Amino acid sequence: xxxxxxGGLRVADDARVSVLDHGLTVGxxxxxxxxxADGRPFALTRHLDRLTRSALGLGLPAPDLDEVRRACDAVIxxxxxxxxxxxxxxxxxxxxxxxxRGTAGPGLVVALGEAGRRPDTTAVITVPWTRNERGxxxxxxxxxxxxxxxxxxxxxxxxxxxxxxxxxxxRLCEGTGSNVFVVLDGQLHTPPVAxxxxxxxxxxxxVEWTGAQETDLPFxxxxxxxxxxxxxxxxxxxxxxxxxxxxxxxxxxxVTAKAMRVxxxxxxxxxxx
Numbered sequence: 001x002x003x004x005x006x007g008g009l010r011v012a013d014d015a016r017v018s019v020l021d022h023g024l025t026v027g028x029x030x031x032x033x034x035x036x037a038d039g040r041p042f043a044l045t046r047h048l049d050r051l052t053r054s055a056l057g058l059g060l061p062a063p064d065l066d067e068v069r070r071a072c073d074a075v076i077x078x079x080x081x082x083x084x085x086x087x088x089x090x091x092x093x094x095x096x097x098x099x100x101r102g103t104a105g106p107g108l109v110v111a112l113g114e115a116g117r118r119p120d121t122t123a124v125i126t127v128p129w130t131r132n133e134r135g136x137x138x139x140x141x142x143x144x145x146x147x148x149x150x151x152x153x154x155x156x157x158x159x160x161x162x163x164x165x166x167x168x169x170x171r172l173c174e175g176t177g178s179n180v181f182v183v184l185d186g187q188l189h190t191p192p193v194a195x196x197x198x199x200x201x202x203x204x205x206x207v208e209w210t211g212a213q214e215t216d217l218p219f220x221x222x223x224x225x226x227x228x229x230x231x232x233x234x235x236x237x238x239x240x241x242x243x244x245x246x247x248x249x250x251x252x253x254x255v256t257a258k259a260m261r262v263x264x265x266x267x268x269x270x271x272x273x
Contacts (some may be wrong), residue, residue, distance in 0.1 A: 002078040004071040004110040009078060017192075021107055023091030026099055027144035029107075030054040030091075036084035036112065038078050042233075044069075045272050046201045047088070054140040055090060055155050060106055063090050067236045071110040079112040085202075085234060089143065100192035116234050118254055121243035123160040124175065126222065127151045131174065133167040133196030141198060160242070160269050162230060166219035178232040179203035181212060182225035183255045188212040202231040202263075205273060209266050210259045227253035229260075237263050 003015035010016075023029030032047040041047075048065050055062055071215060089109040095102035129151060137144060151163035155176075162175045174197035181190045190207065192214040193199045206212060222228065228240040228248065237260045239252035252260060254259060266273065 001111070001113070001182070002075065004075050006107055006109070011076055015109075015111075017091075017107055017109065018094050020094045020097070020102075022093060022095040022101060023089065023107065023143050025090075025095070025097060025148075026258045027142065028058070028060075028095070028099075028101065029089060029143035030058060030125060030141055031062070031091065031143055032088045032141060034072070034086040034088070035080065035115070036076060036086050036234050038058070038082060039080065040271055041072060041076065041086060042267065042271055043201050043205070043273060044072065050199070050201065051088060051090065051238045054142065055066055056108075057140045058137075058142060058146055060090065060092060062106065063106070068108065068110070071108065075110045075112045081112060081114045083115045083117065084112050085115040086110070091143070115234055118238055121231070121239040121241040121250075122162065124164055124228075124230070124240050125155050125158050125160045125244055126219070127154060127165060131165045131167045131196040133169070133171075133173070133194065135196075138196050139193060139199060152176045164222065164243075166221040170219050172217040172219050173197050174200075174227070175230060175232075178235060180230065181206065181229050181259075182217065182221055182224060183227035183253065184221070184239050188255055188256065188259065189215040189217060191215070191217055200233075201229060201235060202233055205266070205269035206231050206237060206259060206263060209262050212259075227256045229256045236260070236267070 001012040035042045086255045093107045094104040154243040155163040165173045167173045173195045179200040230238045239256045
């Protein structure tokens with residue numbers, strides 16, 4: 001594997017960042033995950049736009065997107081993969097031990113690993129922890145991901161692939177690395193970004209292409225939704241067949257199946273929508 005580290009490609013064993021990098025010491029960084037298929041990234045422009053928004057929201061300098069694109073091209077070319085996970089990480093760079101940033105400038109790492117195709121349906125759980133819809137990091141895709149690690153580990157312990165959060169006022173929010181959609185009376189809904197969820201790239205395309213409504217939803221909507229599905233870069237659209245102990249009808253329901261079909265067709269027609 002070859003990885004782009006701060007200006008050039010390095011073999012994996014020589015791909016190093018400083019132990020004083022602020023992304024390591026205090027989680028002062030942002031990232032994007034981009035799906036690649038046969039060496040072609042999907043929706044890269046949207047991901048880079050969000051990378052910039054996250055950087056500015058965190059108070060980091062805006063990334064040089066020309067450099068980021070060069071790094072992505074180099075890494076994709078150096079690591080052929082039928083289906084890949086392209087990871088772009090942008091950090092506060094070498095800094096003092098503590099919350100203050102240094103003056104060395106930001107760091108950029110781009111890596112690509114192979115990914116497997118997700119199954120059409122999955123199980124999820126709910127967790128007692130909440131998303132803070134009013135926090136300083138709300139809506140930013142930061143490397144401060146430890147609470148997601150904890151929640152996802154609990155999901156795996158219970159035979160699920162994802163954990164779903166409410167926000168601090170008991171409204172449906174998101175998963176550890178996904179957005180959630182529900183079907184009520186045949187209509188498709190997803191929480192608004194005001195709920196505290198990340199403005200997912202796949203979420204935005206699914207709303208645009210399916211006509212889903214952004215709706216403030218109670219957390220217990222999961223107990224009565226006719227269908228539920230998740231969206232994310234590597235899931236695309238994935239049906240949910242179990243939430244905690246509640247079994248939903250087997251296989252993607254009709255609304256979900258249509259959304260999956262529409263998303264697949266539109267994504268195949270335009271790799272950078």
